[in-house]
Amino acid sequence: MPTVRIIVADAQELVADGLRYRLTDRPDMQVVAHACSGKELFDRLGEGEADLVLMDVSLPGMDGIDAARILRKKHPQVKVLAHSALTDIEYVNSMLIEGAVGYVLKNASKAELIEAIQQVMLGERYLSEPLQSTIDSGYKFTEKRPEGAYIGLTEREREVIRLIALEKTNEEIADALHVSPETIKTHRKNLMTKLNVRSTAGLVRYAVDRCWI
Amino acid sequence: MPTVRIIVADAQELVADGLRYRLTDRPDMQVVAHACSGKELFDRLGEGEADLVLMDVSLPGMDGIDAARILRKKHPQVKVLAHSALTDIEYVNSMLIEGAVGYVLKNASKAELIEAIQQVMLGERYLSEPLQSTIDSGYKFTEKRPEGAYIGLTEREREVIRLIALEKTNEEIADALHVSPETIKTHRKNLMTKLNVRSTAGLVRYAVDRCWI
DNA sequence: CCCAAAATCCCTACAAGTGGGTATTGTGGC
DNA sequence: GCCACAATACCCACTTGTAGGGATTTTGGG
Numbered sequence: 094m095p096t097v098r099i100i101v102a103d104a105q106e107l108v109a110d111g112l113r114y115r116l117t118d119r120p121d122m123q124v125v126a127h128a129c130s131g132k133e134l135f136d137r138l139g140e141g142e143a144d145l146v147l148m149d150v151s152l153p154g155m156d157g158i159d160a161a162r163i164l165r166k167k168h169p170q171v172k173v174l175a176h177s178a179l180t181d182i183e184y185v186n187s188m189l190i191e192g193a194v195g196y197v198l199k200n201a202s203k204a205e206l207i208e209a210i211q212q213v214m215l216g217e218r219y220l221s222e223p224l225q226s227t228i229d230s231g232y233k234f235t236e237k238r239p240e241g242a243y244i245g246l247t248e249r250e251r252e253v254i255r256l257i258a259l260e261k262t263n264e265e266i267a268d269a270l271h272v273s274p275e276t277i278k279t280h281r282k283n284l285m286t287k288l289n290v291r292s293t294a295g296l297v298r299y300a301v302d303r304c305w306i
Numbered sequence: 307m308p309t310v311r312i313i314v315a316d317a318q319e320l321v322a323d324g325l326r327y328r329l330t331d332r333p334d335m336q337v338v339a340h341a342c343s344g345k346e347l348f349d350r351l352g353e354g355e356a357d358l359v360l361m362d363v364s365l366p367g368m369d370g371i372d373a374a375r376i377l378r379k380k381h382p383q384v385k386v387l388a389h390s391a392l393t394d395i396e397y398v399n400s401m402l403i404e405g406a407v408g409y410v411l412k413n414a415s416k417a418e419l420i421e422a423i424q425q426v427m428l429g430e431r432y433l434s435e436p437l438q439s440t441i442d443s444g445y446k447f448t449e450k451r452p453e454g455a456y457i458g459l460t461e462r463e464r465e466v467i468r469l470i471a472l473e474k475t476n477e478e479i480a481d482a483l484h485v486s487p488e489t490i491k492t493h494r495k496n497l498m499t500k501l502n503v504r505s506t507a508g509l510v511r512y513a514v515d516r517c518w519i
Numbered sequence: 520c521c522c523a524a525a526a527t528c529c530c531t532a533c534a535a536g537t538g539g540g541t542a543t544t545g546t547g548g549c
Numbered sequence: 550g551c552c553a554c555a556a557t558a559c560c561c562a563c564t565t566g567t568a569g570g571g572a573t574t575t576t577g578g579g
Binding site: 524526541 | 550565571577
Binding site: 104105106107108109111112113114115129178199200202203257258259260262290291293294295297298301302306 | 317318319320321322323324325326327328342391412413415416470471472473475503504505506507508510511514515519
């Protein structure tokens with residue numbers, strides 16, 4: 094079995110170094126590069142060959158979900174293992190739909206991380222235990238978003254949710270985007286339906302989790 | 307110069323391993339333990355001796371600000387170096403007031419991290435460049451919170467802000483805590499004044515940053 | 520060309536939050 | 550005992566967000 098060449102996409106290089114530390118005694122796996130943003134990830138992929146991307150969901154600029162989507166098109170042979178502290182089923186779902194083969198939590202042990210990498214390289218799905226449990230037992234989608242369909246947000250909606258998280262009122266957002274406050278209200282309604290949240294608080298958390306603030 | 311014995315307090319052990327990786331060739335510094343919560347940190351400190359705690363601000367359960375406050379009382383000889391991805395002046399301020407000698411950002415390079423540790427062990431303040439710049443140039447406190455005084459939240463206020471971040475309405479929170487909705491409104495007002503935010507969005511971000519959700 | 524989706528705007532009605540007050544009770548420290 | 554503060558509760562006035570409906574224009578793809 095050839096050595097698995099890994100690129101770590103994470104805002105902190107310290108995470109990549111942590112993985113390097115854990116893989117020092119494993120000749121079959123190696124961290125060959127680190128990228129702290131989506132853009133940098135594709136630069137690294139252009140430079141050399143890699144087999145696996147360990148992808149954080151929360152990446153500045155382009156987040157992990159978008160990066161996975163693009164990666165699948167540009168480099169279909171490279172496998173993606175999502176790697177995040179976020180346990181919300183929303184993000185797990187999004188990453189899997191966008192092409193990640195597995196999703197391992199950031200507080201996973203060394204042994205679990207290695208197992209996840211091995212499984213994913215064999216093309217088999219790997220999910221950290223807490224996530225698997227959530228999905229197996231009792232995870233219910235609401236009537237608003239049946240079947241857990243992944244609903245992407247449009248560029249405009251992202252702008253709006255970002256400004257909401259920055260404590261702007263509808264009127265301020267409307268001014269900033271040169272539209273009517275009524276339009277912002279519509280976007281808000283659509284966002285809340287798509288993300289299945291009840292209030293501004295839910296929108297803010299979503300924006301924070303995806304590093305859109 | 308004796309070896310600096312470091313305890314890493316961070317939700318992810320991977321961060322501790324990253325530091326171990328970076329310090330492999332430094333005989334004067336060593337990661338002797340990892341704690342993934344405030345409680346675990348004090349367990350580790352009870353077990354053995356340490357010189358420095360590399361403290362994340364966002365810790366589950368008891369956050370880094372509270373942990374620093376308690377650490378200063380229980381183990382005044384142990385130095386604290388804050389270590390976080392958060393750049394908000396609010397958190398830097400809080401950590402310094404609660405006894406941290408320095409504040410280094412999580413995306414710092416190996417060289418910077420080592421310099422920060424050295425400075426702090428000499429008892430000198432170390433702040434990552436972006437933070438120092440913010441403080442030096444143009445950082446203005448509002449009239450509501452002059453002098454940047456650190457204002458701690460009460461237990462009750464923390465419960466309320468947590469429930470707000472969980473998308474509860476004032477009425478639901480009132481029911482949960484068995485008080486009048488008017489009381490929740492008062493707490494909300496006090497919270498917004500103390501944290502110097504304009505809306506629910508600001509409260510939610512504060513709760514998320516401090517891992518209170 | 521037509522269709523679907525996105526983005527824009529408006530309406531009504533009601534619910535909720537924001538920003539000033541004031542006030543009482545209990546607790547803990549000095 | 551007094552003071553400070555937390556927690557509780559209420560008042561009024563106002564702004565903002567939530568929830569439902571419908572509607573138009575633009576855009577890109579088939």
